[in-house]
Amino acid sequence: MPKASLNNWVSAKGELSGAGNKPCVVTPKQMELVSRLDKQTQRSSQNVWFLREAMS
Numbered sequence: 001m002p003k004a005s006l007n008n009w010v011s012a013k014g015e016l017s018g019a020g021n022k023p024c025v026v027t028p029k030q031m032e033l034v035s036r037l038d039k040q041t042q043r044s045s046q047n048v049w050f051l052r053e054a055m056s
Helices: 003-013 028-055
Strands: none
Touching: none
């Protein structure tokens, strides 16, 4: 979601709510999934760059 769209939505709806004052909790499994996704994204970006260089 573009940042401007999120800002417009928050302005229209008021403050975001739902979690109260509870801190965010991230499980080890969630951290592992984020790490895997980040590595996969980096590999994909490198592959795209390599292909673009090869085609030029």
